[in-house]
Amino acid sequence: MDIVYFSPTGNTAHLAQHLARTLQSRQIPANLHPLEWTEPGDLDPDGHLVLMYAVHAFNPPRTVIHFVRKLIPDEARTVSILSVGGAETWMNAGASLSVRRILQKKGFLIQQDELLAMPPTILIGLPDHQAQEMISKAEDQILHVASRIQSGQRTAIDVPLKSRIVTFLGRLEGLGARLYGLELRASDACTACRLCVEECPERNIRMDDAARPAFGLRCLMCMRCIYNCPEDAIAPRFSKFVPLKDGYQIDRLLHDE
Ligand SMILES: Cc1cc2nc3c(=O)[nH]c(=O)nc-3n(C[C@H](O)[C@H](O)[C@H](O)COP(=O)(O)O)c2cc1C
Ligand code: SF4
Ligand code: SF4
Numbered sequence: 001m002d003i004v005y006f007s008p009t010g011n012t013a014h015l016a017q018h019l020a021r022t023l024q025s026r027q028i029p030a031n032l033h034p035l036e037w038t039e040p041g042d043l044d045p046d047g048h049l050v051l052m053y054a055v056h057a058f059n060p061p062r063t064v065i066h067f068v069r070k071l072i073p074d075e076a077r078t079v080s081i082l083s084v085g086g087a088e089t090w091m092n093a094g095a096s097l098s099v100r101r102i103l104q105k106k107g108f109l110i111q112q113d114e115l116l117a118m119p120p121t122i123l124i125g126l127p128d129h130q131a132q133e134m135i136s137k138a139e140d141q142i143l144h145v146a147s148r149i150q151s152g153q154r155t156a157i158d159v160p161l162k163s164r165i166v167t168f169l170g171r172l173e174g175l176g177a178r179l180y181g182l183e184l185r186a187s188d189a190c191t192a193c194r195l196c197v198e199e200c201p202e203r204n205i206r207m208d209d210a211a212r213p214a215f216g217l218r219c220l221m222c223m224r225c226i227y228n229c230p231e232d233a234i235a236p237r238f239s240k241f242v243p244l245k246d247g248y249q250i251d252r253l254l255h256d257e
């Protein structure tokens with residue numbers, strides 16, 4: 001079985017690792033693949049595929065859509081989709097619609113379609129104890145997901161009209177996200193370590209002639225470069241309210257428990 005996950009800021013990666021460990025403890029081999037560094041040919045063509053991703057603007061991020069479009073059509077293959085948002089809300093109910101549509105057109109059978117919630121990574125950060133409660137709840141849900149993978153039980157999400165409208169409107173955020181790259185700049189604290197260049201999931205960052213990161217028009221607004229910079233050197237020029245003031249590190253929340 002392959003677990004392919006897209007996790008700009010670590011929440012989905014944590015749940016993907018939790019799922020892999022749980023399956024392995026039940027003698028089900030599960031291989032983890034970070035989506036942005038994976039090609040469809042790297043996956044086992046006969047195994048169950050679990051696709052996990054962070055929800056961005058009530059939808060899968062663009063990187064996920066591009067990956068799913070590249071998958072080779074397969075009428076015998078089963079897929080489970082786990083969307084990981086920042087809140088349990090009806091507004092996220094359509095977060096798998098677009099990947100579901102592509103997968104079904106390619107002949108894949110959707111086994112599970114689940115929505116999970118982990119601490120939000122933009123706009124409003126939660127107090128640590130609430131964030132830790134959310135993580136524990138999501139980890140519990142992963143145990144149920146693992147049991148359903150074992151038993152082959154199918155699940156689906158009911159998507160009411162109001163959620164479909166929000167999902168549709170959320171797609172417009174894609175353009176705003178691209179422009180967000182133009183908003184980003186690195187301060188004099190930058191040491192030109194290139195970490196942001198190497199880790200940007202959309203390869204949207206290059207070093208300019210002055211050995212400073214320059215941001216292009218492929219941004220996802222995913223926050224990875226901002227939160228991961230060891231010097232805290234990257235910030236938006238104007239929309240300073242979008243990233244969390246003290247950054248976001250899931251490892252800190254896990255270790256403080
Ligand atoms: C650009 C952006 C848009 C987001 N939009 C949503 C959203 O529509 N609904 C939601 O519940 N969470 C939203 N979030 C929060 C993340 O989905 C959530 O915190 C998720 O757990 C992050 O996963 P990751 O750490 O694996 O990237 C958004 C985060 C970002 C960066
Ligand atoms: S990660 Fe930070 S310090 Fe390293 S190159 Fe990027 S901005 Fe500079
Ligand atoms: S430039 Fe930064 S925010 Fe934009 S996609 Fe790359 S890592 Fe994410």
